Amino acid sequence: MESPEFFIFPDECATYIKEKLDILEEKGWVGISSADQEFKSQSTKNKIPVGLMPIFNSDEDVLTEIEESINCHPEMVWVGWLTSYSPSLQGNLALETFILRNLHIFHEQQDSIDDIVISLARCKAVAVLRKMNRTRSAREGIKHGSMLKMLGNTASMQGLYCNIKKVAAVDAPVFINGESGTGKELTARSIHEISSRRNGPFNAVNCGALPTHLIQSELFGHEKGAFTGAVKRKIGRIEATEGGTLFLDEIGDLPLEMQVNLLRFLEDHKIQRIGDTGEISVDVRVLAATHVDLNKAIEEGKFREDLYHRLNVLTISVPPLRERREDISLISDYFFDKFSCEAKTRARGFSKDSRSVMQQYQWPGNVRELINRVRRATVMCEHRLISPEDLGLERRSHDWREPLTLERAREMAEREVINAALVRNKHKVQKAAKELGVSRVTLYRLMEKHHLSRHASEETHPQKATFESGPEIKLISP
Numbered sequence: 001m002e003s004p005e006f007f008i009f010p011d012e013c014a015t016y017i018k019e020k021l022d023i024l025e026e027k028g029w030v031g032i033s034s035a036d037q038e039f040k041s042q043s044t045k046n047k048i049p050v051g052l053m054p055i056f057n058s059d060e061d062v063l064t065e066i067e068e069s070i071n072c073h074p075e076m077v078w079v080g081w082l083t084s085y086s087p088s089l090q091g092n093l094a095l096e097t098f099i100l101r102n103l104h105i106f107h108e109q110q111d112s113i114d115d116i117v118i119s120l121a122r123c124k125a126v127a128v129l130r131k132m133n134r135t136r137s138a139r140e141g142i143k144h145g146s147m148l149k150m151l152g153n154t155a156s157m158q159g160l161y162c163n164i165k166k167v168a169a170v171d172a173p174v175f176i177n178g179e180s181g182t183g184k185e186l187t188a189r190s191i192h193e194i195s196s197r198r199n200g201p202f203n204a205v206n207c208g209a210l211p212t213h214l215i216q217s218e219l220f221g222h223e224k225g226a227f228t229g230a231v232k233r234k235i236g237r238i239e240a241t242e243g244g245t246l247f248l249d250e251i252g253d254l255p256l257e258m259q260v261n262l263l264r265f266l267e268d269h270k271i272q273r274i275g276d277t278g279e280i281s282v283d284v285r286v287l288a289a290t291h292v293d294l295n296k297a298i299e300e301g302k303f304r305e306d307l308y309h310r311l312n313v314l315t316i317s318v319p320p321l322r323e324r325r326e327d328i329s330l331i332s333d334y335f336f337d338k339f340s341c342e343a344k345t346r347a348r349g350f351s352k353d354s355r356s357v358m359q360q361y362q363w364p365g366n367v368r369e370l371i372n373r374v375r376r377a378t379v380m381c382e383h384r385l386i387s388p389e390d391l392g393l394e395r396r397s398h399d400w401r402e403p404l405t406l407e408r409a410r411e412m413a414e415r416e417v418i419n420a421a422l423v424r425n426k427h428k429v430q431k432a433a434k435e436l437g438v439s440r441v442t443l444y445r446l447m448e449k450h451h452l453s454r455h456a457s458e459e460t461h462p463q464k465a466t467f468e469s470g471p472e473i474k475l476i477s478p
């Protein structure tokens with residue numbers, strides 16, 4: 001016989017629910033406390049649960065507990081059960097907003113017990129639909145409804161989606177941390193897309209890519225004749241983002257004098273075009289990202305502490321690909337399908353060897369590097385299955401059981417570390433040299449010695465990266 005439908009309720013509400021359990025059981029529903037192991041038992045394994053959340057009071061602690069239950073089981077659709085003990089929602093804006101946003105409501109005093117059964121069934125139907133969508137989304141690569149094409153099902157990515165939703169619900173600045181190529185800009189776009197600003201513009205500015213003398217005008221705009229060459233009025237990127245979201249990438253590269261202006265804008269939401277005496281009010285949300293250590297930059301006097309605190313109201317971290325290896329197959333398959341639809345290819349998929357190599361590689365350039373390698377392999381592959389060589393990844397050519405001179409080992413390690421630094425720094429030689437602690441000239445010499453290209457487009461070709469599965473490699477000073 002088929003087991004009855006079931007719902008989960010937070011452990012702290014157990015006493016209240018127990019009183020009602022018999023009635024609900026008669027209607028074909030079984031209630032299980034969130035602390036109960038039965039949740040994972042055979043009888044409920046293939047069932048989709050619904051969450052039932054009695055609301056007794058509006059203490060912050062209770063809100064936090066509810067929030068935690070929802071976060072622990074984001075797959076569930078939750079019914080909020082307003083009991084005779086529930087606080088009045090009117091006048092309690094925080095609770096009201098929270099409840100309306102997260103729960104389907106059942107009023108015990110206004111609705112009959114049959115209505116709660118209907119609510120549970122309705123939520124079950126929504127949960128089933130959600131599950132179907134999630135499965136399809138994982139295939140299609142679209143996650144969480146309007147959240148942009150962010151791929152990844154690992155716990156760390158689920159945590160990221162959860163945080164994106166949380167920060168999208170408010171209007172404060174957000175600081176997005178993460179290595180290069182992890183998806184910081186995509187995260188910023190996702191925040192914008194599900195925020196109340198989604199109908200406004202989204203603008204991304206790479207502070208590191210703008211020449212210093214142009215940054216002020218680019219961000220704040222200028223009036224005609226403000227400086228030589230200002231032949232007409234220019235609206236800056238901040239003003240052009242009115243009503244929307246401005247993403248300042250590589251904020252660590254913003255010159256100090258510009259940091260003062262940005263701070264002023266963040267404090268009073270007013271800007272001044274160069275050559276204009278008046279101030280203009282602008283309604284723009286700022287999201288910022290960097291892959292440099294800003295605490296270190298503050299210590300070195302390169303980044304203003306007050307600006308850091310102003311921007312750092314909410315922080316989100318995007319995990320590196322090597323820390324979510326289970327997502328590698330999903331991402332590579334998705335992009336292989338995409339690229340093979342766009343261009344003719346003989347390839348039908350990845351060989352077993354390629355999959356294993358991709359799993360072990362460190363991915364210093366993260367998702368961007370994975371996409372680039374898959375794109376190249378899809379075009380270059382001459383067989384039915386993409387090989388590690390097509391991906392520009394080859395197993396370490398040396399078998400460690402074989403004898404190896406120390407000099408050769410040093411050379412191999414040196415090449416690998418330099419290649420990783422170049423990929424991480426988008427082939428900006430000066431930046432990579434700084435990270436490696438050598439001069440630019442030295443790095444050029446080493447690149448020549450190891451036949452490493454300085455162009456990003458060639459990062460996987462003709463040089464092949466090896467993958468590191470052995471002990472950590474240290475850079476040996478030349």
Ligand SMILES: Nc1ncnc2c1ncn2[C@@H]1O[C@H](COP(=O)(O)OP(=O)(O)OP(=O)(O)O)[C@@H](O)[C@H]1O
Pocket residue numbers: 149150151152178179180181182183184185186187249291367368371
């Ligand atoms: N989870 C993901 N799913 C699908 N595509 C992704 C994901 N993360 C990143 N990408 C893709 O990888 C590329 C790099 O992402 P993005 O530009 O957002 O990274 P970033 O962290 O901002 O990089 P950088 O610091 O170098 O500017 C983009 O093409 C982006 O669409």
